[in-house]
Amino acid sequence: MAGFFEDIIRSNRLRLAFATGMAALGLWAFAPYVTSEVGGEAYVNAPIIRMASPIAGLVATDLPAPGTAIVVERTARLVAARVRDTGPLAALKGQQAALIAARDLARRQIAEIAAADHRLASRSARFGQAASARLTATTHAAEEALGACEAEAAEAILQRDRVEALAAQRFATFTQRDRLRALAAASARRCGMLKDQASALAIETRAAGSGLYLAGAAMDAPHGDQQRDRLLLRRQELESVAADAEARLAELAVQITSEEERLARASAFDAVLPAGTVVWSQPAPKGTTVAPGSSLLELADCRRRYVEVTLPERRMEAVLPGAPVKVRLIGSEDWLEGRVASAVGAAARRDGAMLAANPDKDARALSVLVALPPPASLARRCDVGRLAEVRFPRW
Known part of the structure; x- marks a missing residue:
């Protein structure tokens, strides 16, 4: 029995087959870097929708908690006024x-x-x-x-x-x-x-x-x-x-309607929470008093999520808006079909929009935004901040 295993180990055919398999495995592992440009650092991001209070009052106690997924568009009362001026x-x-x-x-x-x-x-x-x-x-x-x-x-x-x-x-x-x-x-x-x-x-x-x-x-x-x-x-x-x-009664009716609408707006702030968003943060605690302009809720817009990936500046001419890109979130085996939304040079000013994820940006890197399809589920906060592997077609 020992001689049998020894013959197998010393077999030239087996050694050749093993060497060929190792070489093929190496070529298979290195093939994506030959046929595609692999992004260095990539992460999922999404714009933030901020809900600010237009009136002074008390923050509602039934605000959705951070992490709550807004699957269907609905209206929520965010602020209730403490006093109403009904004199006019x-x-x-x-x-x-x-x-x-x-x-x-x-x-x-x-x-x-x-x-x-x-x-x-x-x-x-x-x-x-x-x-x-x-x-x-x-x-x-x-x-x-x-x-x-x-x-x-x-x-x-x-x-x-x-x-x-x-x-x-x-x-x-x-x-x-x-x-x-x-x-x-x-x-x-x-x-x-x-x-x-x-x-x-x-x-x-x-x-x-x-x-x-x-x-x-x-x-x-x-x-x-x-x-x-x-x-x-x-x-x-x-x-x-x-x-x-x-x-004069017709004119007064218009003024009264306008005043009633103003009172309705001043007595409470009802906001429409759009579908496909996730409550990202709640700057104002429930039941506290806020002033006009105070931030109440921040929603991550998962409908417009994207992957921001950094590439060397030499790839600027090869990255075209609208080009198809393959994206795989780290930890997942599924590849998503994305498209290049924009490419920003290293010295360009960064977009001033509020974003859910804001890591440090390499000063010498090319930033490419790849639009992703809407997520099938909002349970994981639409994967904002999650690292990803992005492959750009080389030819």
Whole structure:
């Protein structure tokens, strides 16, 4: 048995096979450094989203603890105000109540004026009908009186003429003649007066048909129409008051809405925690008082995580944005497909954005940022700060 093992060990074929295997193993281990450029120092990083308080108040006691993964976007109350200044809102609502009362009063008065105008219009119509009927009757009576007067005047003229003929023949006295002459003249004047009265009544009747009622040679309107004119002016004033109140109410409604929104913002700070992030730190302890601008939460944005790798400056021309890169996190057997996001020279100013990981940067190294796909799980804080192996294609 010992001779068998000795023959195997001293076998030239076995020795050649072992030497060939060792050489192949060495070539296999060294092949990645020939076909690819392997980054020297690489680590996973992610930008920080800082939540700052816009108001003064107390930090909420149910803030998510550091390391909490925000899988689904949600809204969280971060700060609650201790006091609320509701004075401006109360003043605006007081002005609103006063304007509403003034507007409603003006509308009620307009409705009452409309009812009174309807009553006055009805009364004016009845007055016009009655006045027209009275004028018609008076005109008819004046025409009848004028007709009777003209008949009497004609009779008086006949008697006068007859007595004058008798007086010329000495059958009647001159006194009788003079008396009948006076009676005829008086009848003519009375008929003329009645004729003028009838003409005046005709003019007044025509004016009444146009809505004008003449009294003592002065043009006048019924009292109801005069009252309606005054009510019209008052209604226009009230409509102006109501329209002005309505316009000011619309403006106040906008101001009240804006003030309520301001109070809502001042009474509490509700922030939207985006999905795909991890609570990185909590600078303000729960239940403490903070001032405006104080940092409350810092979230690592795992959706934009990347690997920062250092390369020699001579590789600057070979690294192109968008080029595919293979990345393997130390401790994992899986290779991730990444792409070059940017390459920054050694003397370039470093990005001032807040980052989750901030190791010292080699002053003579080329910094390359390789974008990674979003992590499948946020349990390990999306692997921020974890070292990685990065391989760039050499050709």
